[in-house]
Amino acid sequence: EAEVAQSPRYKITEKSQAVAFWCDPISGHATLYWYRQILGQGPELLVQFQDESVVDDSQLPKDRFSAERLKGVDSTLKIQPAELGDSAMYLCASGERGPSGANVLTFGAGSRLTVL
Amino acid sequence: GENVEQHPSTLSVQEGDSAVIKCTYSDSASNYFPWYKQELGKGPQLIIDIRSNVGEKKDQRIAVTLNKTAKHFSLHITETQPEDSAVYFCAALTPSGYSTLTFGKGTMLLVSP
Numbered sequence: 001e002a003e004v005a006q007s008p009r010y011k012i013t014e015k016s017q018a019v020a021f022w023c024d025p026i027s028g029h030a031t032l033y034w035y036r037q038i039l040g041q042g043p044e045l046l047v048q049f050q051d052e053s054v055v056d057d058s059q060l061p062k063d064r065f066s067a068e069r070l071k072g073v074d075s076t077l078k079i080q081p082a083e084l085g086d087s088a089m090y091l092c093a094s095g096e097r098g099p100s101g102a103n104v105l106t107f108g109a110g111s112r113l114t115v116l
Numbered sequence: 117g118e119n120v121e122q123h124p125s126t127l128s129v130q131e132g133d134s135a136v137i138k139c140t141y142s143d144s145a146s147n148y149f150p151w152y153k154q155e156l157g158k159g160p161q162l163i164i165d166i167r168s169n170v171g172e173k174k175d176q177r178i179a180v181t182l183n184k185t186a187k188h189f190s191l192h193i194t195e196t197q198p199e200d201s202a203v204y205f206c207a208a209l210t211p212s213g214y215s216t217l218t219f220g221k222g223t224m225l226l227v228s229p
Contacts, residue, residue, distance in 0.1 A: 004159070040221075040222070041221050041222065042120075042122075042205050042207075042219030042220050042221050042222050043160065043205070044219070045216060045217070045218075048216075056216060091159055093159075098165070100148060100165060100166075100167045101148075101167065102147070102148035102165070102167065102209055102215070103209075103215060103217075104150070104162060104165070105150075105162070105217065106162070107152075107159030107161070108159050109157070109158055109159050110158075110159050
């Protein structure tokens with residue numbers, strides 16, 4: 001079964017440092033999402049790509065977060081500088097249109113960030 | 117924007133009992149409602165979904181019902197098993213632009229043997 005790959009699985013960093021997360025979506029999925037999940041809460045969308053273009057980054061803190069998907073395949077999410085409140089699970093998902101007609105998301109295992 | 121509320125936040129049942137998780141949404145334009153199961157250390161996994169033109173959908177021991185008028189939908193798990201223990205998230209899709217999926221805060225289901 002095709003999977004969304006994410007790395008690293010775990011990252012511990014000190015505040016003010018830079019961190020980066022990588023995602024490789026399921027082959028052929030044009031839509032890619034980055035979500036942030038704070039412990040005990042549901043995922044919240046940070047950024048959505050359609051191929052290499054950003055189609056929604058309204059909830060991305062652009063002063064410190066950036067995301068790119070240069071060739072429309074894999075993607076990188078960067079945080080610089082990291083703050084204590086950035087500690088969370090960062091989930092990548094890719095989507096394809098399902099039988100219901102809506103975009104069905106498949107999530108990766110996530111990258112857990114701890115900022116000290 | 118869309119707001120999805122989910123209840124209860126935790127649910128403990130005995131093996132073999134049924135479990136029901138309820139969600140409400142605010143945007144009447146939302147038209148797709150998936151449910152995800154998240155096990156410890158893993159990403160959410162889609163378990164069942166329903167579109168707004170359908171009132172109920174069933175897949176073996178799980179079923180989802182949708183009441184568009186009241187703007188709420190529910191997940192029903194029958195004959196629960198210990199491996200059903202996980203966090204369950206409901207979500208609603210609002211068809212604006214490229215569509216945005218909004219999640220509830222999750223329900224931790226614990227099934228005791």
